[in-house]
Amino acid sequence: MSWFKMIRLGMLHVAVAISLVPITGVLNRIMIHELGIMASVVAALIILPHLFSPIQVLIGQFSDRHPIWGYRRTPYIALGILLCVVGAALTPFAAFAMDANFWPGLALALIIFGMWGIGFNTAVVSYLSLASDMSPSHLRSRTIAVMWFMMITAVIGTAIGAGRALEHYTPERLIEVFAIAAGIALTIGALGLIGLEPRNATPVSHEERHSAADSVRTVLGDPLARRFFIYLMFMLSAILGQDVLLEPYGAQAFGLSVRETTQLTATWGGATLLALLLHGIFFSRWLTNKRGAMLGGAIAATGLTLIALSGILHIQPLFVPAVALLGFGTGIATATNLALMLDMTTPQQVGLFIGAWGVADAAARGLGNLLAGMLRDITALVVGPTSAYATVFLVEALILCTALVMLRTIDVSAFRSQRRELGQLVAVIGDA
Numbered sequence: 033m034s035w036f037k038m039i040r041l042g043m044l045h046v047a048v049a050i051s052l053v054p055i056t057g058v059l060n061r062i063m064i065h066e067l068g069i070m071a072s073v074v075a076a077l078i079i080l081p082h083l084f085s086p087i088q089v090l091i092g093q094f095s096d097r098h099p100i101w102g103y104r105r106t107p108y109i110a111l112g113i114l115l116c117v118v119g120a121a122l123t124p125f126a127a128f129a130m131d132a133n134f135w136p137g138l139a140l141a142l143i144i145f146g147m148w149g150i151g152f153n154t155a156v157v158s159y160l161s162l163a164s165d166m167s168p169s170h171l172r173s174r175t176i177a178v179m180w181f182m183m184i185t186a187v188i189g190t191a192i193g194a195g196r197a198l199e200h201y202t203p204e205r206l207i208e209v210f211a212i213a214a215g216i217a218l219t220i221g222a223l224g225l226i227g228l229e230p231r232n233a234t235p236v237s238h239e240e241r242h243s244a245a246d247s248v249r250t251v252l253g254d255p256l257a258r259r260f261f262i263y264l265m266f267m268l269s270a271i272l273g274q275d276v277l278l279e280p281y282g283a284q285a286f287g288l289s290v291r292e293t294t295q296l297t298a299t300w301g302g303a304t305l306l307a308l309l310l311h312g313i314f315f316s317r318w319l320t321n322k323r324g325a326m327l328g329g330a331i332a333a334t335g336l337t338l339i340a341l342s343g344i345l346h347i348q349p350l351f352v353p354a355v356a357l358l359g360f361g362t363g364i365a366t367a368t369n370l371a372l373m374l375d376m377t378t379p380q381q382v383g384l385f386i387g388a389w390g391v392a393d394a395a396a397r398g399l400g401n402l403l404a405g406m407l408r409d410i411t412a413l414v415v416g417p418t419s420a421y422a423t424v425f426l427v428e429a430l431i432l433c434t435a436l437v438m439l440r441t442i443d444v445s446a447f448r449s450q451r452r453e454l455g456q457l458v459a460v461i462g463d464a
Contacts, residue, residue, distance in 0.1 A: 043224025115151025273400030307363025
């Protein structure tokens with residue numbers, strides 16, 4: 033597959049990312065800090081894409097067997113991106129409706145955020161399936177790397193653009209910025225999608241698909257895989273649970289403007305991208321995947337701790353560097369844990385194990401954000417808002433340290449040896 037097609041696939045990833053950034057980088061702060069909506073409620077709305085993630089299995093299977101107008105992926109990608117960006121553009125109206133009249137507004141928010149979540153999952157599984165269909169096996173890792181790089185770059189650019197546009201925040205300006213972001217996302221998605229998939233293409237052979245429940249049951253039945261599954265849940269929930277709270281924390285602890293808190297996403301994303309590049313060029317040469325995951329987790333835990341201390345000790349110059357440190361650790365942890373996930377996968381059960389790691393990722397992101405919001409709301413009643421945010425970050429750092437202790441006990445080589453011996457035993461029995 034050519035670089036041009038890889039870039040066009042990446043444009044689909046970019047379109048979805050552009051719809052995500054204004055919600056997790058701007059609207060979360062507006063809803064919690066300016067509108068005074070409980071962080072747990074905001075977190076519950078923002079994690080809807082992760083709660084809906086099991087539908088990816090159904091959508092993937094359905095699109096395999098039901099092409100539309102000769103296209104197996106294009107119509108589903110188009111529908112997903114449309115639902116995603118329209119839902120995202122309408123989320124500010126839901127936020128203001130909740131502020132005006134909470135319960136009717138919450139019902140409207142569930143519909144709008146639900147539209148965004150369903151569209152997100154429909155688009156993601158469809159364009160990843162298209163990437164798999166179009167990429168030879170030896171080029172898939174390069175294709176995913178290009179898509180990931182473009183996505184993070186888009187996250188940074190969207191955060192910078194939204195921050196500048198909201199330098200003087202008003203509700204009307206917020207709605208306008210969301211509408212502009214939706215228009216840009218739709219345009220990029222259309223340019224990437226139109227004519228990308230060959231019509232009436234020869235069906236591609238797919239390995240047997242399994243439900244998310246099948247994947248999890250298989251993994252939890254293996255002690256080593258089960259330990260790695262739990263480790264992933266802890267690690268991801270700790271690193272990613274701050275998504276919904278970082279911007280309102282900056283506003284609460286340091287009085288940062290909407291533009292300044294929006295730039296935090298760019299700072300975090302830039303540091304993550306730098307870490308990914310440095311790991312690919314340098315660190316991977318002298319760090320094993322396990323040691324790299326330990327290093328990335330330790331750096332991220334340090335970043336979370338310093339973020340908490342910056343507010344507790346009222347040291348604003350420490351805050352942004354701490355966010356960058358968190359992003360840098362996240363980048364190294366992302367690269368190395370993705371590699372570890374592949375190491376903890378057997379050739380005979382690729383679909384099952386990858387499905388389970390996907391469930392761990394979605395569940396950890398959702399639970400991490402929801403529990404962080406609930407912990408912030410509960411502790412705020414006792415210690416005040418700023419200390420409540422700091423408490424959440426310290427708890428996340430502690431969870432991350434616990435995950436790293438678990439990682440020390442996971443022997444990837446033992447897992448692969450065990451699964452290889454099991455496969456040989458099955459083969460011998462089959463021959464007999």
